[in-house]
Amino acid sequence: MYFDTTYLILIPAILFSLWAQSQVKNTYARYSKAFAGLTGEEAARMVLEMNGVTGVTIEPVAGELTDHFDPKTNTIRLSRGVYDVTSVAAVGVAAHEAGHAVQYAVGYGPIKIRTAIIPVTQIGSYLSWPLLLIGLLMGSETLAMAGVLLFCAVVAFQLVTLPVEFNASNRALEALGASGYLKEEQLDGAGKVLRAAAMTYVAALAQAVSQLLRLLLIANRNRRD
Numbered sequence: 413m414y415f416d417t418t419y420l421i422l423i424p425a426i427l428f429s430l431w432a433q434s435q436v437k438n439t440y441a442r443y444s445k446a447f448a449g450l451t452g453e454e455a456a457r458m459v460l461e462m463n464g465v466t467g468v469t470i471e472p473v474a475g476e477l478t479d480h481f482d483p484k485t486n487t488i489r490l491s492r493g494v495y496d497v498t499s500v501a502a503v504g505v506a507a508h509e510a511g512h513a514v515q516y517a518v519g520y521g522p523i524k525i526r527t528a529i530i531p532v533t534q535i536g537s538y539l540s541w542p543l544l545l546i547g548l549l550m551g552s553e554t555l556a557m558a559g560v561l562l563f564c565a566v567v568a569f570q571l572v573t574l575p576v577e578f579n580a581s582n583r584a585l586e587a588l589g590a591s592g593y594l595k596e597e598q599l600d601g602a603g604k605v606l607r608a609a610a611m612t613y614v615a616a617l618a619q620a621v622s623q624l625l626r627l628l629l630i631a632n633r634n635r636r637d
C-alpha cells in the first residue's frame with residue numbers, strides 16, 4: 413500500500429478545532445466563577461417570556477455541557493452546572509438554548525432546513541467513504557462520485573448550523589440585554605462564552621470542508637492512475 417498523504421489536508425482544521433475547544437473550556441471556566449444574579453433556569457424562562465413563547469418545559473439533565481433544546485417534546489434540558497447555577501456562563505448557555513426554542517416557535521427558516529436534512533446527513537456520513545472506496549476498487553467513477561456527493565450533505569448540514577447557532581445566541585443576548593437583569597460586564601461575559609461556543613461550529617464546518625477536499629483528491633487521483 414502507498415503512503416496516503418491526503419490526510420495532511422485535514423491538519424489545519426483539526427488544529428483549529430482543538431484551539432476552539434480549548435477556548436470554550438477556558439472561557440466557560442472563567443465565567444463559571446462570575447456571579448449573574450439569576451439561575452440558568454430563570455434566564456431561559458426569561459428569554460422565552462420576553463419573546464412571548466409559552467408551553468416550553470425546562471428541566472435538568474445529567475452530564476456536563478449536555479444542554480440542548482428538544483423540539484420533539486418542546487423541552488429545554490439544562491445540565492446540572494447550568495440549571496440552578498447563578499453564573500454568567502450558566503445564564504449564557506441557558507439563554508442560548510431558549511434561543512433555539514424561540515427559533516422553533518417563530519418558524520425560523522434555517523433551523524427547519526437543518527432538521528430536514530439530518531437524515532441525508534446521517535446517510536452521507538456513513539456511506540460516503542464506503543461508496544468512494546468500493547467505487548475505486550470496482551473502477552466505477554459514478555459510484556466514487558456518489559460517495560463524494562453524499563458527503564456534500566454533511567458540509568451543507570455544518571453550513572446551515574452556523575446561522576442557527578449564531579442566531580440563537582443573538583436572540584439570547586438581546587433578551588438578556590433588554591431584561592435589564594445583567595450588568596454590562598455580565599452581558600459581555602455571556603457574549604464571550606457564546607462566541608467561543610460558536611467557534612466550535614465554525615471549526616466543524618472547516619473539518620467537513622477539508623474532508624470533502626480529501627475525498628475529491630482521492631477520487632481524482634485514482635482517475636489519473
Ligand SMILES: [Zn+2]
Binds near residue numbers: 508509577580
Ligand atoms: Zn445551539
